Amino acid sequence: MAETLQPIKAILSDIDGTLLNKNRVLSPLTVEAIKKVRNLYNIPFILISARMPKAITHLATQLEITDPIIAYNGGLIFHNSEKKEVVQNLTISTDVAYDVYSFLKDTDVHISLFREDEWFVETEDYWAKREINNTRVTPEFAPVEKTLEKWARHGFGVHKIMCMGDAHVVGELEHFMRREHVGNANAYRSKDTYLEITPMGTNKALAMHKVLDALGVDAANAAAFGDNYNDVEMLREVGYGVAMGNSPEKVKKAANVVALHHKEDGLAHELIRLFNL
The missing domain is CATH 3.40.50.1000 (HAD superfamily/HAD-like)
Structure with a gap:
């Protein structure tokens, strides 16, 4: 050595x-x-x-x-x-995830929801295809609200929320998370067009x-x-x-x-x- x-x-x-x-x-x-x-x-x-x-x-x-x-x-x-x-x-509460969804629902920013070995997206859009290629994993498809409702009903939290899209909107979401959820989740900008939201700690x-x-x-x-x-x-x-x-x-x-x-x-x-x- x-x-x-x-x-x-x-x-x-x-x-x-x-x-x-x-x-x-x-x-x-x-x-x-x-x-x-x-x-x-x-x-x-x-x-x-x-x-x-x-x-x-x-x-x-x-x-x-x-x-x-x-x-x-x-x-x-x-x-x-x-x-x-x-x-x-460690997980993020579904309440926080709902807030993220509400902030983005009228935009074109992609939302991926992760819990253990589950990955849910709404459609196989450009961003989903990129992640499929990068990770060699295929997501399940369901509306964000439906996924969160199911997880909340079972008392599950969210391990990661990945938001991908227009850099300006992603930046606004980052500021929103720091303003509204600074004690509830971490928001990390891995690229201009990517915001990864993970549990505190x-x-x-x-x-x-x-x-x-x-x-x-x-x-x-x-x-x-x-x-x-x-x-x-x-x-x-x-x-x-x-x-x-x-x-x-x-x-x-x-x-x-x-x-x-x-x-x-x-x-x-x-x-x-x-x-x-």
Whole structure:
């Protein structure tokens, strides 16, 4: 293992823009590097993402990893086993989701609703097709009001609301959420045209600490890979933070090292260098 500040005893990785290549799949080099690290060093490799569980578990299967999975940026943490025992389950109330719907119902902004492994959209529009292509998951189709009524009736909360469309309207929704629901949900602008709404208390760094504590690993002995603003705290709080070459400058400044672009298998090359593979 190459010299680092502390011995690495666990690795966490974001998925989109980090783990996957330009075709949004795992490259053969990435699969080989991760398997080698796990086999040679017996180090947990933890996938951490805003994605829903089944958009993550198929990647874990390809990588042959059984470590805990952090979905919805920490809204849902579960053991990657047959029973999928839940470690953390945070949700947004359906009342908040109704407010989001009411704000957007007279606009063309797309709304996706997520709960556990359920993903509901109203139609297979441009935005739904993009997400289907990105995640390899197909949604169910139903009116937003009907979905929320069903979940409210069963006492279910919402793990994530994704709103995609005109940047100006998305920006207005972001301001609305900060004004009306600052204590009820997090609103994160992953792109100008994307607003991801997640439960209070969801934060990659907090989720990371919860999982590392359960594994008995100090954050100083962990490495983390990420590429976007929601990775910044995680990269700062581990012993070895790696920002991808495609990251914004703020993310790069939060890391110990900047890897190659994700389209150039930056994660794999950094693992090869770091562990002398």
